[in-house]
Amino acid sequence: MSPTSKPNVDVAAQTTLKTRHMSMIAMGGVIGAGLFVSTSSTIHIAGPAILVAYMVDGLLAFLLMRMLGELSLNGNARGNFVHQIRRVFGPFMAFMVGWSYWLYWIVTATVEAVAAATILAPVTHFSPVTVVVICVAVMTLTNLISVRSFGEAEFWLSCIKITTIIAFMVVGTLFLVIGYRGTSITHLWQHGGFSPHGWRDVVAILPAVMFTFAGAEIATVAACETEDPSRSVSVAVKTVALRILVFYVGGLFFVLCMLQWDKIDLNSSPFLQSLGHIGINGLTGIMTVVVCSAVLSSLNSSIYVTSRVLADLSVHGEGPSQWRKHWRGVPVASVLAGGASTLLFSLIAVGFNSKFLYFLINASGAVILFNYLVIALAHIRQRYLLQQAGQTKISLHVWLFPYLSWSVVASVLFIFMMMALSPSTRMQILCSITTLVVLALFGCLNSRLRHRHNQSSPPLAQAQGIPPEHAI
Numbered sequence: 443m444s445p446t447s448k449p450n451v452d453v454a455a456q457t458t459l460k461t462r463h464m465s466m467i468a469m470g471g472v473i474g475a476g477l478f479v480s481t482s483s484t485i486h487i488a489g490p491a492i493l494v495a496y497m498v499d500g501l502l503a504f505l506l507m508r509m510l511g512e513l514s515l516n517g518n519a520r521g522n523f524v525h526q527i528r529r530v531f532g533p534f535m536a537f538m539v540g541w542s543y544w545l546y547w548i549v550t551a552t553v554e555a556v557a558a559a560t561i562l563a564p565v566t567h568f569s570p571v572t573v574v575v576i577c578v579a580v581m582t583l584t585n586l587i588s589v590r591s592f593g594e595a596e597f598w599l600s601c602i603k604i605t606t607i608i609a610f611m612v613v614g615t616l617f618l619v620i621g622y623r624g625t626s627i628t629h630l631w632q633h634g635g636f637s638p639h640g641w642r643d644v645v646a647i648l649p650a651v652m653f654t655f656a657g658a659e660i661a662t663v664a665a666c667e668t669e670d671p672s673r674s675v676s677v678a679v680k681t682v683a684l685r686i687l688v689f690y691v692g693g694l695f696f697v698l699c700m701l702q703w704d705k706i707d708l709n710s711s712p713f714l715q716s717l718g719h720i721g722i723n724g725l726t727g728i729m730t731v732v733v734c735s736a737v738l739s740s741l742n743s744s745i746y747v748t749s750r751v752l753a754d755l756s757v758h759g760e761g762p763s764q765w766r767k768h769w770r771g772v773p774v775a776s777v778l779a780g781g782a783s784t785l786l787f788s789l790i791a792v793g794f795n796s797k798f799l800y801f802l803i804n805a806s807g808a809v810i811l812f813n814y815l816v817i818a819l820a821h822i823r824q825r826y827l828l829q830q831a832g833q834t835k836i837s838l839h840v841w842l843f844p845y846l847s848w849s850v851v852a853s854v855l856f857i858f859m860m861m862a863l864s865p866s867t868r869m870q871i872l873c874s875i876t877t878l879v880v881l882a883l884f885g886c887l888n889s890r891l892r893h894r895h896n897q898s899s900p901p902l903a904q905a906q907g908i909p910p911e912h913a914i
Contacts, residue, residue: 458771459668463593464678466600467664467743472657472686473603474740475557475733481694482712484647489703490630491637491644493691495651500687503655505850506814508840509821510662511679515672515837516828522663523817524754530820533760533892537885539816540755542809542878544748546656548783549806551578551744555788556799558737561730574788581742582781585749589667589771592746599739606732607689610713613722614696623720625700633702649861654690656810657740658683659817660747667771676838745784749776759892801873808861808874815854822847 459467485492513526524543528536558577559570566573584595617625630636637644661678668674693713697706700716707715714729753773755761765775791799825843828836840847861867 458588458590459593459664459674463597464661464664464668464674464682466597466604467593467661467746472655473600473607473689473736474554474654475561475736476654477607477690477693478713478729478733478736479711481697482706482708482710482715484650485694485698485703485706485712486708487639487647488644489634489636489638490698491641492647492651493630493695493698494637495644495647496654496691496694497687499648499652499655500683500690502652502850502853503658504683504687505840505846506817507658507662507679507683508838509818509847509850510659511675511838512836512840513817513821513824514662514665514675516824516833522666522750522754523659524751527816527820528758530824531816533758534885534889535816536758537755537760537888538878538881539813540751540760541881541884542806543813544751544755544780545877546806546810546813547744547748547751548780548787549802550656551741551748551780551784552787552791552799552802554737554741554744555784556791558734558741559788559792561734561737565730570792571789574792575785577738577741578781578785578788581738581745582777582784584742585745585777585781586772586774592742593664596739596742596746599735599742602732602735603739604689606728607693610717611692611696613717614700617720618696618699625720627699629699629702633704638704646860646864649857649864649867652857653807653810655683655686657743658686660743663747663750666750672837679838741784745777745780748780749773752776752779759895760888804870804873805877806874807867807870808858809877811854811858812874812878815851818847818851818854822851 481492484495488495510523510526513530514523517526517529524536524540527539555574555578559573562568562573562577563570568576581595585592614625617623618627661682662675665671665674665678697712697716701712701719705715705719706712711729711733714725717723717725750773752761752765753768753776756763756766756776765773765779767773767775787798787802791802821840822844825836825840825847858871862871
């Protein structure tokens, strides 16, 4: 059999992930330590109206997932979203989206590794550098062993977070029904009103809240490694975003019912504070475990998704060719590249220059919005092309096309604008735009080199006998 007649087993994906892995993988990328720790600051800014901000951004995240689902199911569900962008807009835009997405999640993994060092170093009495090395090494090894080992690790780490939030909401429901220790829904509109600082502050925190939902799209990447990608994408798109919205909004709802919003300490977990207020104390150790599981889960997901995107780019000549090879279904070199990059950045941030982390965040913070914007535009373009081709049956379609679709585009652009107008995030927008400009220059250079190469030889993926859908 000729090399082009079947996919090369060294570079093909394995279909070992199950639906239960899919749901937890998406949640693992989204529900990080920020929910348990950092929401105190957003509550102080918006008051109980923080629930509205999470619902609005949750709806936007759901629609973006729906767009991505339609893009995948009406194209080729075997390819991740970078492949879908390449199919609709061509290799240049795939280069831009793929590398900016890779950078975003490498920086996210670095942030999580630094957070792990901050949490675990005082408890274990190890140095922060040692904690970083251990955490990154363990999560990288988990991804290297097999796709299944990554899925199992993500499943159980995410289970800890989800179980904790569910238990908290059960306790909150019981205490709300009996009105124990002042637990009351009236806390939402008393103590200054539902929006005590005005709706302008609620609008101002929409960008920060939107970033908490980044990662839901990881499920569509993982779908490529399931037995039935189409069904996995459909289930993920229909359920994951809504589940995440329930956990975020539901958890914060009970926090605000248990404890007055203006009594929440900025330097402590709002969950611990609300439980302490109703007399449940001594849970600091448990919360530490939960936060650590959230950090490691996010780190695990970050290394996974960066490796798959990098492997896809490499197969199509948009990244180093050495990083496309798989072993037992795992793109080993791509995993190592992600782990090594995370470790390097984390060691610099922890051991040498703490400001380096802020530089990375500024340089990559807004690129995820660029990715979402391109996904929305790709969905719109594909729908128009399908309509022109006379295809009326659209799988997992976005409703009220094109009005709702263009509303999502306008919403993403609005968040861009809000970040540009805010003094606290303006630098992040400028740095992220600079990053995208640099990537565009490299993309142009890559396009020229590929054009010259293709004139003298077949495309890289074709030469290796790799169908695009196997390049995950």
